[in-house]
Amino acid sequence: MSEVKKIATRESYGNALAELGKKHENLVVLDADLAGATKTGVFKKAFPERHIDCGIAECNMMGIAAGLSTTGKVPFASTFAMFASGRAFEQVRNSIGYPHMNVKIGATHAGISVGEDGASHQCNEDLALMRTIPGMVVINPSDDVEARAAVEAAYEYEGPVYLRFGRLAVPVINDNPDYKFEIGKGVVLREGTDVTIIATGLCVSGALDAAEKLAAEGVSAKVINIHTIKPLDEELVVESAKATGKVVTVEEHSVIGGLGSAVCDVLCAKAPTPVLKIGIQDVFGESGAAAALIKKYKLDGDGIYEQVKAWL
Secondary structure (H helix, E strand, O other), rough: OOOOOEEEEEHHHHHHHHHHHHHHOOEEEEEOHHHHHOOOOHHHHHOHEEEEEOOOOOHHHHHHHHHHHHOOOEEEEEHHHOOOOOOOOHHHHHHOOOOOOOEEEEEEEEEEHHHHHHOOOEEHHHHHHHHHOOOOOOOOOOOOOHHHHHHHHHHHOOOOOOEEEEEOOOEEOOOOOOOOOOOOOOOOOOOOOEEEEOOOOOOOHHHHHHHHHOOOOOOOOOEOOEEEEEEEEEEEEEEHHHHHOOOEEEEEEEEEOOHHHHHHHHHHOOOOEEEEEEEEOOEEEEEEEEOHHHHHHOOHHHHHHHHHHHHH
8 A cells, every 4th residue: 555645734835825926926925034944935936026034023024914915915924823823913913804904824833733842832722813803714724735725715815814734744635636625615525424523634634544443333424624714614514413413523723712612603503412622622732743742632543533432
């Protein structure tokens, strides 16, 4: 059996920007002294005149991006998720969200898989923060294919978009001719009748692995990839919950305020359903190898399987 191809979505982000830059002269990229890590250096090499290094001044970078958007440019402001959503929250809210500016925020190094950088850089709160900003689209792609498509969709969308990317290389799972990315639409990856597993980002491949393990024990799990946290595909979530009667959400993010909370908000209003939220359980992360941390916090296939099995 051939080895599964793995690519970090931050790599996908940099490559997608470089490709889009060839087609759209109004696309500009801003970075906060992290072009090598966020991979916007790929765009910088191709279009140096359209890349602006704002230095270690993320708040100022968001203001510059907002200003550029008023001139007809489509800016992608790039930095680590911790700084984009945390340090610069006020500027994102007041300078980008409130006036509904056409700014795209490329937030890399999200989640606990940042690894050795430790708790200070492992942002497990960004989806929650960005969801609270009115009019902000929030996207968390699961692999290289989806990340590239998300960047292009964000460019085409008129308004603010928060894009979440990871440092860890993840399996390519959407490499098929039928795949189609659409903002606000989830993707059914596997049909099932006993439980619905709704996953996002890095955890989608783990959810598929867990579903395989459950199938071996006679449990039929439906697996849904939710790449757009906001606006959420409410119709698919409700339809699936009614069909299986049980829902599990899986995310590399705090169980407070992220995908799990978004799903519960919808279900409690439209289709009350038992829900198990798998994610970071209201704790800070820690320094360690990314794969080891994913395993410790039970976000890999084995960990998801164990938690779903025990809950069922």
